[in-house]
Amino acid sequence: WNLSHHSAGMCVRFVTDVLLESFVSRLRSQAAQSALAVPDLEPESVVTPESRARVRRDLERLAHLTFRGAWQGQLTPPQQAHVVSSVVDELLGWGPIEALLRDPSVSEIMVNGPFQIFVERQGRLERASATFRNQDHLMMVVERILSTVKRRLSIAEPSLMAALPDGSRLHIAAAPVAPDGPYITIRKRSHEFLTMDGLVRAGTLSAEAAEALRACVRGRLNLLITGTASSGKTTMLNALASEIPPRERVVAIEEFPELQLSGQHVVRFEAKPPSIEGRWAVSMTQLLQQA
DSSP states (O other): OHHHHHHHHHHHHHHHHHHHHHHHHHHHHHHHHTTTTGGGGSTTSOOOHHHHHHHHHHHHHHHHHHHTHHHHHHOOHHHHHHHHHHHHHHHHSOGGGHHHHHOTTOOEEEEESTTOEEEEETTEEEEOSOOOSSHHHHHHHHHHHHHHHTOOOOSSOOEEEEEOTTSOEEEEEOTTTOTTOOEEEEEOOOOOOOOHHHHHHTTSSOHHHHHHHHHHHHTTOOOOOOOSTTSSHHHHHHHHHTTSOTTSOEEEEESSOOOOOOOSSEEEEEOBOOOTTSOOOBOHHHHHHHO
8 A cells, every 4th residue: 555655645746847848838838829028038137136027927928828726726826936937047147947946945056958857955956857858948048048157159169167146166078078078067156154262052063172273273273274175174264263363364365255254354366267269367376376
């Protein structure tokens, strides 16, 4: 009975997903055939909350006209909202990864080609249910992302790293270095700020270790923080920086803006990648020499 019950539940979810996708596909087609939100479809345009809300209202009206009784009869209000949100993300955002970007429980998004998306939640990897429709769909989203960071991919530069406007870290790789790609990795910027006391309360450090590190900062000792991806390097550095006396001048040199420095005398430098023409790059080494 348990196996049959489990199989029946999976079958219902599969049928529901297929039904929702059919509504999404048809609404997307209807939106493409109309003049709906054409100004907002330009890659360089800025999508404001007001324009997103307007497009959403237009799509809701279009859905009522397109599906008529089926819209109310076959879909619940949350399912209707899901269909409309999916098409809004398609028109104005980055398609299936847009909802993952909004999800506060997701710390990293990994796109391994058009049909495989993984996310990291609380340090654990899991496969997302969302996928791209095909390779062309993925490439369209890649182009939108590249226009956001004002970069481009080429045979000479088939991969890149950049910072998104919200401070998230972006890596994109395409052929020939990624034959099954493009691959997209977005490491979302954490807005959680922990002090040394916060690390002690979280169980990351003992009180004795925290006091020893405070003494190192007060003694102006050189500290090297290393670790694997997502191991907490930036969190530790932010906590250490919070112990710097306010009278000190702090110079931060970063490849991507991640540090949260609250001192009164803070000077920030950020490395600059080369332009599309391959010029005007400023390396961290150059900034270190000039600081």
